[in-house]
Amino acid sequence: MNFLRSIASNLIKGPVPGDAGGEGAPSEISDAELVDRCKEGDYGAFDLLVTKHRGRVYAMIQNMVKNEADSWDLAQEVFVKVWKALPRFESRAQFSTWMYRITHNVVYDWMRKRKMDVAGDLDDNLLDREAIAAGAHATPARVSRPDEALSQGEVRANIENALEKLSPEHREAILLREVQGLEYKEIADVMDCSLGTVMSRLFYARKKLQTLLINI
């Protein structure tokens, strides 16, 4: 049974489709069909749905929380919530957008809880490099030769550092738009805000990223 499920999982995973929802590829069972089967209590269909989407959910969470173990647990929590809320899911909406919305809620709940847990113990802002005076001896000095080309690994590290410096809202807007490829309206649905707020967040997040990554 597990062997068959494994084969089915690999078949269903396949290549990443071009659209954000992962729907419409002819060789795959559509999300809508899997959702319908889940609503009838078919856990096998839910397992396929998880296998199909866990990569995107995990990547999104990991880029937000920057911790592998927490990301794993939070991704589990997302799918538990998805399973519980599936009977209320209206098929008019796109499953992937709805799933990102649940991911958003889980991540923000975790952030709020973590903020309360660390309150009084340690102020993370004290360790923020930007908060240290530019001329202080503690500031790491990095002098790059103008002709120095950064390796791909360095570029990635710089981009990840820059993303970390964005506010969670700006980071999420950038990730949903530039990495996950969601439309503006979908981002507004996921982040539970107006379209205008999405445009504003994208505008300032892009500007900040460009400033932070001016050397690459």
Place this chain on the structure above:
Amino acid sequence: MKNDRKEELLTRWMDDGLSENELKELEPILASSPELHEERARFLLLREKLRDSVPREVDPPFPDYFNSHLEKLVKAESKVPESEEGLGAFAAFNRRWLWWMAPAVTCAVVFAFLLGMKSAQSGDTSSRLVDSGASSEVYSPLTNVSTQVILDRDSDSTLLVVEGLAPLSDSDLALDAGFFDGRHGYYVNVKETY
């Protein structure tokens, strides 16, 4: 032009998502700030690097375990709402019937009590009375004393009920033979009793 509108147009311009009319609307801004073209070109380059560096999809560590562990969680979670719903329904039922059930239970208790009293008064011992001791004799010189012998075969015992006596000790009671040397003597013929 309002700032919000400007931000929206510039954001969509970066994404190549403006219509002809919107592009015309943005032209004065682009004309007054030529550096925006350079900014856009740099952003498009940055976007490419961002997409190369930040994967859209990352399988979680131990993906098979991810699914099997999730299945356990889901099954555990699925049981909780059911039992909670059950408890909730039971609690709602209790709340609904509480005001009716309390007087009903009180009436039932009173009724049972009265029934018990009535049963005791009607000498319900007859059900346990196998033989009224017809073959036994109880003699007392006092006329105001009434006696009753109750034989219970099941428990292999005899109950002698004597009413109208002054309190007496065990030594006042003589069994089997003669009169006792007390002030009041009682003789019980135990022949054919057991």
